[in-house]
Amino acid sequence: MFLFLLVQVTFGQTEAVKEIHGKISADSASVDRINIVNLTAEKTTISDANGFFKIPVKAGDILVFTAVNLESVRRKMSQQDLEQEVFTLQMVSKSIILKEVVINESAISAESLGIIPYGQKKYTAAERKLYTATSGGGIDGLLNTISGRKAMLKKEIIVEKKEQLLARIDVLFEDNYYTETLKIPADYIKGFQYFCIEDSDFANALRAKNKTLTMYLIVKLAENYNEIIVSENK
Known part of the structure; x- marks a missing residue:
């Protein structure tokens, strides 16, 4: 019985990760493709044309919202934020517009090709x-x-x-x-x-x-x- 209660308490204290549904608003500015970065969990996403987005978060995580056309916002997420049906955020307009970034990076290296052993110091x-x-x-x-x-x-x-x-x-x-x-x-x-x-x-x-x-x-x-x-x- 004691072990069962201990397990219950342990699980009860674990911070739950939740995929929140968010909505960004900005007066007289585009809210399309705003970068949303969870600095704590190292997760990223972007908003759609109407400012809606989804991202996994737990209480205490730091979210950063950035766009060239908007002032950046840094927000520490509370449990109350997570409990909202739709998390809302107001951003302040600037003058230029940010769109989507596409990142591609090759993983090919001398090590992956077997040319040199892994971990060996490489000199230019x-x-x-x-x-x-x-x-x-x-x-x-x-x-x-x-x-x-x-x-x-x-x-x-x-x-x-x-x-x-x-x-x-x-x-x-x-x-x-x-x-x-x-x-x-x-x-x-x-x-x-x-x-x-x-x-x-x-x-x-x-x-x-x-x-x-x-x-x-x-x-x-x-x-x-x-x-x-x-x-x-x-």
């Missing part, structure tokens, strides 16, 4: 050059240090890592996402990509392949970049 071409210059020893090592070759190779590594991030962005986002969703002019796309990878939080999310965080951060960066474009064209 620039890193291999630096290792050779550093470990040469003797006269060669001294000459490399004096000539500044190692400093140059270190810069090559930095450039190479940025090129890797740029290549990853190209895989994640198509040009029409920048122009139609983020409202970045076509001529500014490459500049915006450089702007993004210079942001440490975005670069770290990109390296970690954190799709949820990357989607969230790029919307905020686009807002900042569009403001820069406007100020430059005044």
Whole structure:
């Protein structure tokens, strides 16, 4: 009997996950394809043309609502929110419109192809050059240090890592996402990509392949970049 009661209490204390039905409203602004991110559970969805959405949530989860045309909203979900038949949220209008993002990323790697063992440290071409210059020893090592070759190779590594991030962005986002969703002019796309990878939080999310965080951060960066474009064209 005691064990049965203990099991009942344990289950009673477990936070239940519920798929909520939500409705976003915004005066004089589109509520189509707003990003809804459950930061706690790392789940994402988007609203439909009428602002309706569904997403799994439990009490205490943090939901973030973002769109280029709306002010972002961060909401800690309560049990009362979960008990509503339709959870409603009012957002404040801005001036530009966000549409859907499509993300595709290849999982092919040297490890998955069996070229190198899993877990083995992989060096880029620039890193291999630096290792050779550093470990040469003797006269060669001294000459490399004096000539500044190692400093140059270190810069090559930095450039190479940025090129890797740029290549990853190209895989994640198509040009029409920048122009139609983020409202970045076509001529500014490459500049915006450089702007993004210079942001440490975005670069770290990109390296970690954190799709949820990357989607969230790029919307905020686009807002900042569009403001820069406007100020430059005044």
